[in-house]
Amino acid sequence: MVAMRTLLTAARYLGPAGIVSQPWFLLEGATLVAAGSRGSAQAPAADRRLAFPDSTLAPAFFDVHLHGAAGHDVMEATPEALGAISRFLAGHGVGSFLATTVTASIDDTLRALSRLAQLQRQQQPGAQPLGIHLEGPFLSHAKRGVHRPELLQPAERTLFDRFWQAAEGTIRLLTLAPELPGAVELAAHATALGVRVSLGHSNADAETTQRAIRAGASSATHTFNAMRALDHREPGILGTVLSDQALFAELICDGVHVHPDLVRLWWRAKGPQRSILITDAMRATGMPDGTYTLAGQTVQVAHGRATADGVLAGSVLTLDRALTNFLRFTGATLDQAIPLLTTNPATMTGLHTAAPQPGSPADFTVLAPDGTLQATLLRGALVEPS
Numbered sequence: 113m114v115a116m117r118t119l120l121t122a123a124r125y126l127g128p129a130g131i132v133s134q135p136w137f138l139l140e141g142a143t144l145v146a147a148g149s150r151g152s153a154q155a156p157a158a159d160r161r162l163a164f165p166d167s168t169l170a171p172a173f174f175d176v177h178l179h180g181a182a183g184h185d186v187m188e189a190t191p192e193a194l195g196a197i198s199r200f201l202a203g204h205g206v207g208s209f210l211a212t213t214v215t216a217s218i219d220d221t222l223r224a225l226s227r228l229a230q231l232q233r234q235q236q237p238g239a240q241p242l243g244i245h246l247e248g249p250f251l252s253h254a255k256r257g258v259h260r261p262e263l264l265q266p267a268e269r270t271l272f273d274r275f276w277q278a279a280e281g282t283i284r285l286l287t288l289a290p291e292l293p294g295a296v297e298l299a300a301h302a303t304a305l306g307v308r309v310s311l312g313h314s315n316a317d318a319e320t321t322q323r324a325i326r327a328g329a330s331s332a333t334h335t336f337n338a339m340r341a342l343d344h345r346e347p348g349i350l351g352t353v354l355s356d357q358a359l360f361a362e363l364i365c366d367g368v369h370v371h372p373d374l375v376r377l378w379w380r381a382k383g384p385q386r387s388i389l390i391t392d393a394m395r396a397t398g399m400p401d402g403t404y405t406l407a408g409q410t411v412q413v414a415h416g417r418a419t420a421d422g423v424l425a426g427s428v429l430t431l432d433r434a435l436t437n438f439l440r441f442t443g444a445t446l447d448q449a450i451p452l453l454t455t456n457p458a459t460m461t462g463l464h465t466a467a468p469q470p471g472s473p474a475d476f477t478v479l480a481p482d483g484t485l486q487a488t489l490l491r492g493a494l495v496e497p498s
């Protein structure tokens with residue numbers, strides 16, 4: 113049986129190589145098989161046409177920092193939880209994500225990692241988890257946020273190796289406080305395994321941050337949040353994150369975690385190739401205001417804020433809203449902004465999902481000129497915004 117051929121067209125396509133005007137993409141079933149532009153090649157015949165004549169196509173978004181959504185947390189690590197999260201994300205432009213843990217007991221973490229390793233081998237109904245972002249337990253007590261203090265651990269390679277084995281080598285990103293004893297060595301060890309190291313939940317000074325960069329650290333976790341504040345004589349980790357182009361830098365662009373003025377500062381400092389928009393979303397995302405849990409703690413959600421005892425506890429942000437917020441806060445163009453949710457997280461993690469290629473799943477977002485999500489196309493299936 114021959115798979116249905118779909119021709120996807122739009123006003124423009126913004127991929128890693130830049131802008132293509134009047135693009136066409138030919139899909140066979142779930143797979144992209146050919147691409148071109150109507151200026152240079154005749155669009156092929158197809159059984160079905162998906163035409164978005166006023167829209168911009170972009171690769172589906174990639175969220176490298178997501179704890180949960182739709183009432184579920186990735187650490188539940190059940191097919192139901194992961195399925196609900198994946199379906200929810202598909203309605204918000206997300207094609208792939210890193211299932212992000214929070215600090216839990218060692219046993220609970222090991223259990224979640226091994227179940228996530230199994231679940232990731234199965235096709236999810238929407239966005240695909242591409243691996244695990246281990247956020248905790250190697251974090252600073254001073255900047256732990258809502259991570260429980262009694263469960264934080266020294267940065268020990270032997271413990272990391274147990275996590276690595278439980279996760280069957282699917283840990284792709286490790287958030288680490290570089291000032292912990294052993295952290296610089298652990299950064300080098302994880303980097304040698306192919307894990308990307310992201311500095312965060314940290315009270316480090318600039319010199320320690322530089323040592324971690326030399327050991328291989330390549331990104332910063334939710335810049336400004338759970339991070340030593342800037343001091344103009346001792347710039348600390350934040351000064352290094354903002355000034356050193358060796359580091360990518362995540363940002364939670366909900367207007368709650370970081371003031372719009374400092375979103376502009378971050379954007380000017382990090383620029384189009386090092387900025388990464390994330391959600392840090394927790395299970396209340398997409399759910400009504402009320403009482404939820406994160407990291408074993410009670411979280412109150414009201415008016416777009418999730419807090420535990422007054423401390424911000426993850427977000428209820430979605431990446432499609434992060435994009436429109438970013439455009440509004442900074443005045444950046446859509447063309448400047450799209451790499452922050454596509455190419456940059458793909459480059460940072462080394463997972464080559466920045467854009468659909470012939471032979472790969474046909475995963476796209478369809479965006480209005482103002483950045484509003486109009487549809488997500490995942491493996492050739494159209495998902496309406498939710």
Ligand SMILES: [Zn+2]
Binds near residue numbers: 338
């Ligand atoms: Zn965090």
